[in-house]
Amino acid sequence: MGPIKRHDETLSAYRFRYARYCLKWAGGLLLLPVTLVAFAPLAGELPAFAWFFIGFVMLFGVGGALLAAFGFAIGGWAGSVSNRFPAVDGVSRWIGALLGCLLIAALAAFSWHALIQAVQTHQIWTLQRHDSHLVQFAQSPVAFSTSIAFHCVIALGIPGWLLRELLTGRLARRIDARASKRSID
CATH class of the missing domain: 1.10.287 (Helix Hairpins)
Incomplete structure (x- = not known):
């Protein structure tokens, strides 16, 4: 496609x-x-x-x-x-990685916001088959727990993965590997 x-x-x-x-x-x-x-x-x-x-x-x-x-x-x-x-090529790779990290940070920030709102108001937005609406734990414990778990995975998992990649240097190696692959193309 x-x-x-x-x-x-x-x-x-x-x-x-x-x-x-x-x-x-x-x-x-x-x-x-x-x-x-x-x-x-x-x-x-x-x-x-x-x-x-x-x-x-x-x-x-x-x-x-x-x-x-x-x-x-x-x-x-x-x-x-x-x-x-050619000297700009290395800079553009890192700019692309930075933009990707900013996008991931925005997604994690949204999930943190949803979790904080859920703790403060005891309700969270949930998507169900026919509509999206605020749900409380007493009203629907399964939908509430599922939404909390989803936002916890996003809010903690994605920044944790990104931090691990940055600390171990894997992200830099991946960027360099993609750059060498692009230079072959």
Whole structure:
């Protein structure tokens, strides 16, 4: 799925082409909720599941496609600069790793926020089949415990993994290994 790198194509040109591909996906996915909202007056009020679907598509579908397009565009730009200036290649690898760490930190911060709110208010947002809503332990112990466990894994597991990778030096070796693989391509 997606563009395939041609043999005579530079890595930066391929990344720019992939960024355009991601923008096309973002535009296509944006049409789904816009169409649903546009035709809502004809069908009456939208149910809660439709609003959840709109939020899910907008956040993960369109947001993910735009984030990927941005990342591939930055990667294409960094590739074109590193082709002209080889010394920049090492810096661009570390910038990419830093952006990845920031994304992981934002995800962990959201989970920490959800856990703190759950401790303070004794309720947490949970996703179920038909809608998302606040749930209390007394109301639904399984849903409450599942959401707490999910956020604990995200809030503690991801930063713990990242810290272990940084302290053991594995992250630096992985970045260098990917860079040497890219230079072969």
